[in-house]
Amino acid sequence: MRIFATVIAAALTVVITATAQAFCGFYVARADTSLFNKASQVILVRDDNRTVITMANDFEGEVKDFAVVIPVPTRIEREQINVGDRAIVEHLDAYTAPRLVEYHDPDPCMRYEYLKSSQDRAVPQATVAERERKVARSLGVTIEASYTVGEYDILILSAEDSGGLIRWLTDNEYKLPKGAEKVVDSYLKQDMRFFVAKINLEEQSKLGYQFLRPLQVAYESNKFMLPIRLGTLNAKGKQELYVYALTRTGRVETTNYRTVKLPSDTEVPEFVQGEFAEFYRAMFEKQVEKENERAVFLEYAWDMGWCDPCAADPLSSDELRKLGVFWVGDSAERSKIAPQAQNVFVTRLHVRYDSKHFPEDLVFQETGDRQNYQGRYIIRHPWKGEASCDISSYQADVRKRQEREAQALANLTGWDIDDIRSKIPFPDDTPPPPTDPWWKRLWG
Amino acid sequence: MKTANAFSLRLRDPRYYQIAVLSLLLTYGVAVLDFGIRSQNALLIVVTALAVQFAGTMYSKLPRFDPLSPLITSLSLTLLLRTDMASVAVLAACMAIGSKFLLRIRGKHIFNPANFALVSLMLLSDHAWVSSGQWGSAAIGAFTLACLGFLVLTRAKRAETTIAFIAFYGAMLFGRAIWLDDPFSIPLHQMQNGALLIFAFFMISDPKTTPNTALGRIFYAALVAAVAYTIQFIYYQPNGPILALIMCAPVVPLIDNLLRGRIYRWEQAAEEKIGQIKGVF
Numbered sequence: 020m021r022i023f024a025t026v027i028a029a030a031l032t033v034v035i036t037a038t039a040q041a042f043c044g045f046y047v048a049r050a051d052t053s054l055f056n057k058a059s060q061v062i063l064v065r066d067d068n069r070t071v072i073t074m075a076n077d078f079e080g081e082v083k084d085f086a087v088v089i090p091v092p093t094r095i096e097r098e099q100i101n102v103g104d105r106a107i108v109e110h111l112d113a114y115t116a117p118r119l120v121e122y123h124d125p126d127p128c129m130r131y132e133y134l135k136s137s138q139d140r141a142v143p144q145a146t147v148a149e150r151e152r153k154v155a156r157s158l159g160v161t162i163e164a165s166y167t168v169g170e171y172d173i174l175i176l177s178a179e180d181s182g183g184l185i186r187w188l189t190d191n192e193y194k195l196p197k198g199a200e201k202v203v204d205s206y207l208k209q210d211m212r213f214f215v216a217k218i219n220l221e222e223q224s225k226l227g228y229q230f231l232r233p234l235q236v237a238y239e240s241n242k243f244m245l246p247i248r249l250g251t252l253n254a255k256g257k258q259e260l261y262v263y264a265l266t267r268t269g270r271v272e273t274t275n276y277r278t279v280k281l282p283s284d285t286e287v288p289e290f291v292q293g294e295f296a297e298f299y300r301a302m303f304e305k306q307v308e309k310e311n312e313r314a315v316f317l318e319y320a321w322d323m324g325w326c327d328p329c330a331a332d333p334l335s336s337d338e339l340r341k342l343g344v345f346w347v348g349d350s351a352e353r354s355k356i357a358p359q360a361q362n363v364f365v366t367r368l369h370v371r372y373d374s375k376h377f378p379e380d381l382v383f384q385e386t387g388d389r390q391n392y393q394g395r396y397i398i399r400h401p402w403k404g405e406a407s408c409d410i411s412s413y414q415a416d417v418r419k420r421q422e423r424e425a426q427a428l429a430n431l432t433g434w435d436i437d438d439i440r441s442k443i444p445f446p447d448d449t450p451p452p453p454t455d456p457w458w459k460r461l462w463g
Numbered sequence: 464m465k466t467a468n469a470f471s472l473r474l475r476d477p478r479y480y481q482i483a484v485l486s487l488l489l490t491y492g493v494a495v496l497d498f499g500i501r502s503q504n505a506l507l508i509v510v511t512a513l514a515v516q517f518a519g520t521m522y523s524k525l526p527r528f529d530p531l532s533p534l535i536t537s538l539s540l541t542l543l544l545r546t547d548m549a550s551v552a553v554l555a556a557c558m559a560i561g562s563k564f565l566l567r568i569r570g571k572h573i574f575n576p577a578n579f580a581l582v583s584l585m586l587l588s589d590h591a592w593v594s595s596g597q598w599g600s601a602a603i604g605a606f607t608l609a610c611l612g613f614l615v616l617t618r619a620k621r622a623e624t625t626i627a628f629i630a631f632y633g634a635m636l637f638g639r640a641i642w643l644d645d646p647f648s649i650p651l652h653q654m655q656n657g658a659l660l661i662f663a664f665f666m667i668s669d670p671k672t673t674p675n676t677a678l679g680r681i682f683y684a685a686l687v688a689a690v691a692y693t694i695q696f697i698y699y700q701p702n703g704p705i706l707a708l709i710m711c712a713p714v715v716p717l718i719d720n721l722l723r724g725r726i727y728r729w730e731q732a733a734e735e736k737i738g739q740i741k742g743v744f
Contacts, residue, residue: 201645205644205645208643240699269547276596276599277598279497310599378651378652379653384701387589388545388547390547
């Protein structure tokens, strides 16, 4: 039985492996396993009515069973479809990922700061996207054309026959989720079109790719939206979606759902460094609940020219062009100037959705807001060296700070405060935590 | 006696309620929904609007300076306009209040002041936008907004514009869902939009820029709803209702020409007692 994978079935890995020195602390988080399961990544490049969409999927299972039905807001032709480079998507993910930064307290007995740092940059290598074009024969009335693009067989469906898609899928033994026909029909009435991509095993083995590469589509349409309704039909619980918008003017937000900034710049206990993935998952979960499961969350909004601190280097002009950022010059023109002045603003949105809380497709707008925002969490390491003076007041300050961090973490994640406290190495010889009533310490 | 009359006249002026409700919404938006409204911009808008109103009062030789209308315009602008530049906020207030004094036909201003400034700046600048999704769609929130707005309208005694707009626009959204065979959760979600309700209750309802007769106002509301729908669902552009209102505003004098009625005065309720108040706002 073949599997019908709707829209973009994928499991996203928030790969944050790079470590880089920066002005605002040091990027240290490592969470190179999947943070969230059942997630998809979509990159939307948008300027005026031109859109380039890149859909990365992390399909698990037999690739021969893989097929994806992609709704696009307008009629498309063969040349508008491309197979992209997975490494670039991973790079963009790493660049925009929520980050943990660390600071080391200076020696309280010294008058200057000492900061230990390590620098270890991991710059994802961008490989040139392969293109192979082969025109295949027409499949009759319902399929307008069939092509092989990279490892994918692409079937563009005829605009004239609205029932064609359903009929074709059923004829070809694809299992349709319940309710798909209605949604497909609604999309067709709204002048949306579909294409089907499945794996050409021969081409895939020839090309030697182990993972499915992202599909890209370029089109012109007033609709600045993302169809999510088909994705809600699989009924395997909530779906996780990341949308990266690359625009010229400013931050992107949804017009039909609330776009909410995740709490950021919070100081958290040191042990979060080892549990960053768990921390982030718990915090996200809590925020989703707080917004009644109806909000889209902003994780990053930044001018692509720089970052501070950098979770990964900004994308190069070449990488941006491959993602479809048509307004950046080619590398020959700007080899010496890059990476400054890209004129690209990146917005990273994270949404957990189901049909109950997100009945309608996501509709976006570009705003003029160029204010930088990042999901940034801070750990501060207390001074652990030999003290050459009386540091009792410093230790008391550290104690207070650790308590503050414990409470901030409990607030953000909903974790039990006592569990959190038990993981914090409080300095010795300091007063007990301020859980005691204040008067106990009043007269000694 | 005279003072008591003046006090009761003030209480009958619906604008006090409107200011209270808009302030409440603003507080809710800033405190609960974290709107990203900059207090500096809010202050600039209020001060500029009052200053321009004062200048306009002098220029038009009006008998007295009226701070209520510019205050309402300032609050509407603060609630809807998003900008990252203080100068855009100042310009918005200038354009809004200035348009009342400069763009007039037969004793009425043509455009709702906040609407005029919003649309002009959105078209002219990249630094002005409306965050229509920021209110969320929590049903309870929408319900509260609707009730509070309704209070203002019943005081203003011109609720038919709002009711007609919501009815026509809602009918089109539900009609579209029926045509597409979509679940009704979609049009319901579309209706539960805070920005749409603020528009319906506080912008299109403006008695100074709507037709003078009830029939005219219902026709006008239907027209705005149809244009808003076209912008939003045929041309797929955001902010359909706000754009539609400015596009339809020039039709108001034509409707008034066909259906004659009295020009609205805020102090209308008390007019019979104290006679005509000379003033345009």
